[in-house]
Amino acid sequence: MESTPNEPRVSMDEIAALAKRRGFIFQSSEIYGGIGGFYDYGPLGAVLKRNVKNAWWRDTVELRDDVVAFDSSIIMHPLAWKASGHVDAFHDIFVDCKICKHRFRHDHLKDVTQCPDCGSKASFTEPRAFNLMLKTSVGPMEDTASLAYLRPETAQGIFVNFKNVFQSARKKPPFGIAQIGKAFRNEITPGNLTYRVREFEQAELEYFVPDDGSDSAWFDRWVEVRKAWYSSYGIKAERLRFYELTPQERPHYAKAGTDVEYLFPWGWGELESIANRGTYDLDAHMRLSGKDLRFFDEAGKTHYTPILIESSAGMDRTALTFLVDAYERERGVDPAGKPTERVVLRFHPRIAPVQVAVFSLARNRQDLVERARSLESRLRLRCRSQYDEGNIGQLYRRQDEIGTPFCLTIDFETLDDGAVTVRERDTMRQERVAIESIDRYLDQRL
Numbered sequence: 001m002e003s004t005p006n007e008p009r010v011s012m013d014e015i016a017a018l019a020k021r022r023g024f025i026f027q028s029s030e031i032y033g034g035i036g037g038f039y040d041y042g043p044l045g046a047v048l049k050r051n052v053k054n055a056w057w058r059d060t061v062e063l064r065d066d067v068v069a070f071d072s073s074i075i076m077h078p079l080a081w082k083a084s085g086h087v088d089a090f091h092d093i094f095v096d097c098k099i100c101k102h103r104f105r106h107d108h109l110k111d112v113t114q115c116p117d118c119g120s121k122a123s124f125t126e127p128r129a130f131n132l133m134l135k136t137s138v139g140p141m142e143d144t145a146s147l148a149y150l151r152p153e154t155a156q157g158i159f160v161n162f163k164n165v166f167q168s169a170r171k172k173p174p175f176g177i178a179q180i181g182k183a184f185r186n187e188i189t190p191g192n193l194t195y196r197v198r199e200f201e202q203a204e205l206e207y208f209v210p211d212d213g214s215d216s217a218w219f220d221r222w223v224e225v226r227k228a229w230y231s232s233y234g235i236k237a238e239r240l241r242f243y244e245l246t247p248q249e250r251p252h253y254a255k256a257g258t259d260v261e262y263l264f265p266w267g268w269g270e271l272e273s274i275a276n277r278g279t280y281d282l283d284a285h286m287r288l289s290g291k292d293l294r295f296f297d298e299a300g301k302t303h304y305t306p307i308l309i310e311s312s313a314g315m316d317r318t319a320l321t322f323l324v325d326a327y328e329r330e331r332g333v334d335p336a337g338k339p340t341e342r343v344v345l346r347f348h349p350r351i352a353p354v355q356v357a358v359f360s361l362a363r364n365r366q367d368l369v370e371r372a373r374s375l376e377s378r379l380r381l382r383c384r385s386q387y388d389e390g391n392i393g394q395l396y397r398r399q400d401e402i403g404t405p406f407c408l409t410i411d412f413e414t415l416d417d418g419a420v421t422v423r424e425r426d427t428m429r430q431e432r433v434a435i436e437s438i439d440r441y442l443d444q445r446l
């Protein structure tokens with residue numbers, strides 16, 4: 001399914017360099033040489049990812065009365081992973097190149113006869129299966145009885161609690177249970193920055209619907225909801241596709257599946273999968289635990305297993321998508337006719353780590369600094385703001401590179417007219433706005 005874009009707008013090297021330079025993403029344990037497949041989020045990256053999670057949470061949980069919140073433990077009873085199929089079947093197939101010793105996922109190879117790294121022919125080992133679950137041990141004894149897994153997805157914590165939730169929350173299908181949390185997979189070939197990592201966060205919605213033939217309509221509805229979500233935060237429609245899986249591509253029990261994919265610099269990559277999983281998950285836990293997780297329908301006086309529509313999105317991949325999608329290298333000419341270039345992140349205002357920057361034009365003028373600082377601390381109560389001072393060109397350049405939609409400058413004129421220069425990131429247009437109307441001005445635009 002992967003295709004390479006003809007002319008990527010930006011390379012992953014450029015994204016990684018900006019992410020490091022401006023404090024979005026750092027390699028984990030960098031001072032020790034790093035550890036493959038793990039990343040840390042810097043001051044701006046941590047806010048970016050939080051904004052993405054908050055946007056998902058607000059729209060999926062808080063603004064709906066048919067979805068409840070959940071937060072399950074990372075380590076669960078090992079039998080939960082037996083029931084879910086992860087112990088026996090959560091495998092990737094890999095091969096090693098005997099010449100350069102590099103390891104590849106078999107299904108990612110374009111040509112299974114030639115190593116993409118060193119070019120050697122017929123140098124691969126036989127394909128071998130590799131379970132992706134990370135193991136740990138619980139308790140003081142490291143024997144097989146203490147073996148536990150770091151969850152490879154958050155969903156199972158919801159399934160095993162299905163009855164606890166519908167009983168305590170007094171919900172009946174159709175309703176959903178949502179959670180955002182860490183998941184771990186011992187990926188064979190982590191790569192492309194935070195796209196494929198070994199520790200990541202998922203936002204999962206498990207939506208249970210009655211067994212009355214309405215499941216396909218609910219599936220279609222959720223695909224539309226998710227389409228609207230990406231579009232409302234400004235992800236470019238031409239770089240996003242909803243790929244309908246064929247019966248061969250989806251698990252045998254799934255009745256329908258759609259992958260949300262983004263056109264990354266290396267080609268299309270999955271951000272989220274939406275699936276109609278039938279009763280597979282609840283059935284599997286009922287079988288192994290021997291507990292009845294069915295819903296009791298008061299009206300019909302019958303027990304039934306609800307059908308599950310799942311939306312499972314990776315928050316690290318989604319945050320990376322916002323970063324890549326926002327990135328633009330813009331060429332222009334200055335008033336003197338000299339060619340100019342700026343890097344700008346065109347984040348949606350709700351996603352931007354900093355929404356408003358307030359500058360004092362001069363660092364050494366106490367009156368300007370004080371006014372700028374006091375304006376910034378007031379704005380801080382209503383938006384994500386930041387104070388800075390110094391050379392205005394450099395300040396704009398920095399804020400463009402971190403995607404701040406508005407910069408406000410307190411300059412010498414402010415002392416006379418009580419107004420600030422507002423500079424808009426995308427158009428670079430500047431206008432004077434009275435300090436007293438700044439709150440209204442920003443409310444309308446953020």
Ligand code: ATP
Pocket residue numbers: 185187194195196197198200202270271272273312313314315316317318
């Ligand atoms: P892939 O085919 O890319 O390995 P997957 O189909 O195994 O992904 P799912 O099991 O459907 O992924 O997980 C749901 C979501 O979780 C994915 O769409 C992705 O956004 C996120 N995700 C899965 N694996 C990783 C990973 N290793 N790193 C970052 N995010 C991940």
